Amino acid sequence: MSITDYGTQIHRETVAARAPWSRVLRAGEVLVIVDVDGNQAVDFLAYDAHDRAAYSVPATLQGQASVFLTTGSVLRDAEHRPLLTVLDTDVDRHDTLGGACSKESNTLRYGHHTRGQHACAENFLAELSLHGMGKRDQVSNVNWFMNVPVDPDGALGIVDGISSPGLSVTLRAERDTLVVVSNCPQINNPCNGFDPTRAEMIVYSGVAS
């Protein structure tokens, strides 16, 4: 599918490495997230723009046949309502089990020397605060371009990515949706190839269905 199928481009912005980003998508608008430099995890939350019901990992998984996100996946809020649909992806699968990195969980995963490092939870809290939201609204999220397999014995872990420069994922807003992004700053595991880089956000008007 050519991106021109998504209507008129209404916004295009590069999110710097390690930075947050947010925008309200109107129902029908299409967001293309581009992994510009390759293997950059883009942590992602979504909320109903009006009642602020949050993205829900369990509700999303209950509505599909796999624990991974791919074309056709519907991101649902905690009340099981669709927020966004994955229209297309260049990467086979994306993660929604691993959650976001935080200064606090980094101390568990890598040691207390990481306490001063920037983390996705910081980006989420800062960006949510701009919308009058806070800690209670920060729920477990989507990790676009992040590779988190589940082994037969239940072992789960963030392993080397399967994305590469220029690959993208395309989402359509099913309702007016606030999307909040943390361009992941993690440097202690392979989720960003140990080198956080840019992400690009392109918003299209969508087309009448």
Place this chain on the structure above:
Amino acid sequence: MSASTTSTTAGARVHARAQEGTVVDAMPLLPASAHPAPPEGVEPGALRWSERIAGGGYGHRVLARGTHLRLTDVDGDACASLVVYNALEPHERLNVADTVKVQWQVYAGAGQLLLSDQGRVLATVVADDSGRHDTLYGTSALARNVERYGDGSPQGPSPAGRELLVLAAAKHGLDRRDVPPSVSYFQGVRIREDGSPEFHGSAGAGRSVTIRFEMPAIVLLADTAHPLDPRPEWSCGPLDVLAWAGEPTGADDALRTASPEGRRAFLNTDDYLSARGIA
């Protein structure tokens, strides 16, 4: 036409008071120390919460650090969805994603730490003879139960777990947005290599899980059908709850050093509680 016995305040009072002593299957037992069969080594006076929650019901408590909570699947058809908050700062809560990621393991069981979003241990699973649990699929939502069963209201025949947890949360001043993904006990899910879930259901009647609280905790429980339960009709059996006062994980407990991640989680917990003057 004879007068109703409840047509006056006096009559209504007599009628109401005469109901005491009624016994039903699912109800709380007060005081908890009256429980007929405390666990081995537990004095009746140490019991803190004794209740049978009906399938489709919910329970909730604030529990002190060190409290042990035993959940029992009475008939082999319970599904206990659990959410835990730091009672001192309830915006700190169970984070299932961190729980599975930090411990490199999605399957729940004895030895698992229930981690908060602040890198601390809210609770530890100290005993489990079921092994059929789920950390990924959470509980049911109203809309989905309406779709599957025709109803999902708390007062209806097929209550949605989220609606039950919302009511339990409300009784601690928490609202709908405060109810995060839960852990489910007694209905097992395994993940196949392709990422699809395989529902294993119950391990049978009488199986128990015991959870020890490492921090003062608000505990919410909903007992309702697992969201992946394949049966066309809603079904859920009763859940027995028994809690007793005890000690948190001790300094020399092997659980503290079972993994480097867990060791640091306990260090963070001690650090927080000692600064608050609790431990």
